[in-house]
Amino acid sequence: METGVRDNPCPGPVIAPEGGAADKPLKKGSWTSEEDAILVAYVTKHGEGNWKKVQKFAGINRSAKSCRLRWANHLRPNLKKGAFTPEEELTIIELHAQLGNKWARMASQLPGRTDNEIKNYWNSLIRRTMRARTKAAIQICSPEKRLMVHGLKNFQEGDQGLSSSGESECDPSAGNLFNVNMTTDFSDMNGNGDCDVDLQDCLMLAGMRDLPHDYDSAAEIIRTPEMVQLQPISGQRDMVYNMHESAQGMYMDESCICVHADDDLISMNAVDGHGQVGSMHDQPLGQQTVLFPQVSQESSEAMQYYDPDPCYINQHDVQLAQFECYNPNPENLSNIMSCKFDPIISAQTLPYSLDPDSPAQIIPYNPDADNFTLCNSVPKYSDAYLNYGGVIPAVLSSAVSHVERSLPAFFPSWNWNTFQSSGYNWPDLGLPD
DNA sequence: AACGCTCCCAACCGCAGACCG
């Protein structure tokens, strides 16, 4: 797109006379087709690089930097034009989950695409997603929970101030992370003095359509110095969410586990942040192991997975994750450790990074890392797309794309249908049928 | 038709590292 000239002291093409253009004020703003032609001719003849000489001798009254950018982003051969394909979009999302804002490195893995293009795409994706999430949250949330929407909305808009009521706040020191003070406005459903919240609403806010199974939607918030837990009040078949509260705000762990406790036995289905889906059925409380589909006894490693500081398990080498039930009391499900799907925060901030060259590396969540990833739209999965108002939490979409990419290497005949019928059950998060 | 608003994206800017004499 040839945009208009801005900050341009001498609009229009400025073609240098013989001998160069070094003595004239450098032109800024949009490039003309004449300038493009000159630059292409020069680079074709002399090759890339030495952009200072381009400016000096080719007769383009532009800075060397401007010449280089024009060539790299628009004129060099083999550039792909047009919208990103769905495959490219997924690649970008996955790469961003791994690399963060390393646009140039991402571009190196997307032939024909430039770092600038990818950066612009990502930034507009963020804006789109934020809009969609805000809209969805406001539509879904009941009036009495609206203060959460305030928090979310203000977080998204980068408002450091937040509502005047003080019922929720966005901690400026937390880099805009969403922080909710849940001391007021929530009903005390079971009369024990804790403030209660409809977990369904929380999950709606998190972008999740439904609770898995037939959860009866009541939960209370329990605060400890270390964490805030959304604990189901009743039910043998529960999903337990541990929300950690830190100086950075509130967040949940990065994975998702459905815990089904029945008498003294528990079952888990787990999805980690990179699409590992594992299960464990009817095991006694205590230390247990969740097997993931890529398990090979020879290479598997048992790893402590629960942690107040979420960690990430590299999917290339670690197929076995160990989950510890650190307080094996079936009456106190909140103490069954469960790594969680993070609702609001990690949808914006992936709590880990992935280094495929470092097998079995655990990379602690670094709240200071500028690993700002986002929910994405996945047109391929139109149901999910619609259900989330065009938004799928980043971890979930990352998991989908990762499973799609990695499992065929292990199971050549793999596809979604066989995967879903294989016994590794995804929680009902609106994944493709 | 005019206006205002939002979004996209090309281009710019500042910084840092590599390179070279």
Place this chain on the structure above:
DNA sequence: CCGGTCTGCGGTTGGGAGCGT
């Protein structure tokens, strides 16, 4: 080693297009 230049990278800006009123 040092200073200057070149190059690459990531963040930011602002004009044009498109859309709704």
